[in-house]
Amino acid sequence: MIPEPSAIPVLHSTALYTAAAEALAGMLPTGSPVEAVLQHGARDAALDAGHGELVSASFVGQHSADVLLQVVAPLLGGAPGGPGSLVAASDVLRPSLEAATGVLGAGVLSTEAAVRPDALLGDSETVCFELRSAGEKIGFFAIRIRENDPVPAPQAPGAGVREDMSSKLGRINNVEMALTVEIGRTRMSVRDVLGLEPGAVVELDRSAGAPADILLNGRLIALGEVVVMDQDYGVRITQILDVNEGLS
Incomplete structure (x- = not known):
């Protein structure tokens, strides 16, 4: 049984958790507005297999966090990820998760390095929200914001920002993420x-010869040009974007 939290955690202001939940609710692909209501009491009901697939993710950046989201399948157009489905639930819900973690500042969201749902819900520092639409519960959202270790003060304008982000991302050096080239x-x-x-x-929104976008787990980090190497496609990096450009 998942323990009942004794109080809302004090690691960060409650407003930060609420802002994340409201940003997520505003991006859910539903036909009616969604309200995020702070949940109190036991969390056993949150793990309801009948409410749809659980999607969890980890975010590393200015603030780091673990998140968990579940939305009833009919509101997502059926059952994403099921037999014959063209898309996974994580693909459908990723924009909502990005909106939620976007309030935490610059960083990288990964659905590959996610924590176990029971471990997240069992942590007293996790804050849960019930998602409601038209008076009915349609799912839930849970978020745990982790404290980042302090990093040295920047020595030169601009350099410290990249060093600070690199230090935080260094914690997941061994985690594999998807690097995508988009033309x-x-x-x-x-x-x-x-x-x-x-x-x-299918006509795309980019002219021939324009640089390709290089994305890390959906986040723009660089520009490049497509090349052919031994009959395989590759990409030559032409520009590494500033942290605030690529990860914000």
């Missing part, structure tokens, strides 16, 4: 995606 994007309705057939051409 362009477009927006399509689900109807148009389902109507795609072999031979169809």
Whole structure:
């Protein structure tokens, strides 16, 4: 049984947890507005398998955090990640998780280095929110903000920011993350995606010859140009972005 927290943790202001929950609620892909309500009492009910797939993630940056999210499948257009599904629940909910952790400052969000749900909910420093829409519970959100170790004061303007971020990201040196090269994007309705057939051409939002985006777990960190090496594609780095540009 998951223990009942004795009080809201004092590691950070309650307002920071609430801001994260409200940012997440505002980005959930639902048809009706979602309200995040601070949850008190036992957390056993939070782990309800009938409420949809659990998506957990870790965030490392100015503030580091572990987060857990569950939303009823019908509000996400069925059951993402199920048999025949084109997308996973983590893909559908990632923009919401990014919005929540975005209030913590610059950093990197990873769904690969996530903590176990029972361990997160059993921690007294975790704050839980019930997600409600049209008066009905549609899921829950849990967040635990971790204290970062102090780092030396910057010695030169700008240099300290990168050093500070590198020190914090250094804690996950051995964690593998997805590095993606993106040559362009477009927006399509689900109807148009389902109507795609072999031979169809999808126009992107970038002109030929424009630099490609290099993303670390969905965060823009550099620019480059696509090259061919021994018949395999590669990317030549042309610009490393400033921390505030790429990770904010």
